[in-house]
Amino acid sequence: QITLKESGPTLVKPTQTLTLTCTFSGFSLSTSGVAVGWIRQPPGKALEWLALIYWNDDKYYSPSLNSRLAITKDTSKNHVVLTMTTMDPVDTATYYCARLVWSGPWYFDVWGRGTLVTVSS
Amino acid sequence: EVVLTQSPGTLSLSPGESATLSCRASQSVTSSHLAWYQQKPGQAPRLLIYGASTRAIGIPDRFSGSGSGTDFTLTISRLEPEDFAVYYCQQYDNSHVFTFGPGTKVDIK
Numbered sequence: 408q409i410t411l412k413e414s415g416p417t418l419v420k421p422t423q424t425l426t427l428t429c430t431f432s433g434f435s436l437s438t439s440g441v442a443v444g445w446i447r448q449p450p451g452k453a454l455e456w457l458a459l460i461y462w463n464d465d466k467y468y469s470p471s472l473n474s475r476l477a478i479t480k481d482t483s484k485n486h487v488v489l490t491m492t493t494m495d496p497v498d499t500a501t502y503y504c505a506r507l508v509w510s511g512p513w514y515f516d517v518w519g520r521g522t523l524v525t526v527s528s
Numbered sequence: 529e530v531v532l533t534q535s536p537g538t539l540s541l542s543p544g545e546s547a548t549l550s551c552r553a554s555q556s557v558t559s560s561h562l563a564w565y566q567q568k569p570g571q572a573p574r575l576l577i578y579g580a581s582t583r584a585i586g587i588p589d590r591f592s593g594s595g596s597g598t599d600f601t602l603t604i605s606r607l608e609p610e611d612f613a614v615y616y617c618q619q620y621d622n623s624h625v626f627t628f629g630p631g632t633k634v635d636i637k
Contacts, residue, residue: 456626514578
């Protein structure tokens with residue numbers, strides 16, 4: 408069974424850096440054709456893709472947030488970590504991690520339940 | 529960056545009716561790069577369709593996807609009570625940039 412779970416602070420102050428961890432099981436991020444991505448969703452709003460990291464350590468970021476994001480993986484611990492700098496109240500959202508797999512095209516086939524992060528002083 | 533627009537914003541239908549959801553891209557999208565997700569309140573999105581028309585594992589055949597270029601459609605035939613949700617289209621480009629549409633809410637009339 409493939410599962411992903413997001414963890415991190417539920418409350419951060421403006422200007423702080425957010426660090427979120429995605430802990431997964433049931434697959435390996437050292438396997439070709441696998442990646443893990445981060446997607447967020449402000450309350451009542453649409454999904455927004457943030458970043459992803461491939462099995463070969465290639466990394467890609469949302470162009471609008473590129474300067475604030477960093478994604479890393481620890482294959483031995485089955486972790487993917489996302490850091491987002493200079494947090495602002497508009498960054499309040501549920502943050503999801505999801506597995507991205509290759510089957511001709513790429514697609515997010517399994518998602519974590521998400522973690523709500525509130526940015527407030 | 530490809531911008532996705534979904535219409536209508538809300539679709540009010542009765543169980544048993546059919547739903548047609550539209551996803552339009554600001555520039556041509558490779559059909560194989562287009563996916564659809566369903567999201568219910570308080571839940572994570574669930575993959576329905578990938579490659580524009582391939583149903584994901586376990587998705588009933590009342591869900592179908594079609595389209596090419598800049599216009600894509602998700603059709604739900606014979607709406608079941610559990611189908612009332614928000615639906616998002618998503619694409620990625622050759623630069624590995626992913627974008628989601630704003631969503632279409634299908635609610636009970």
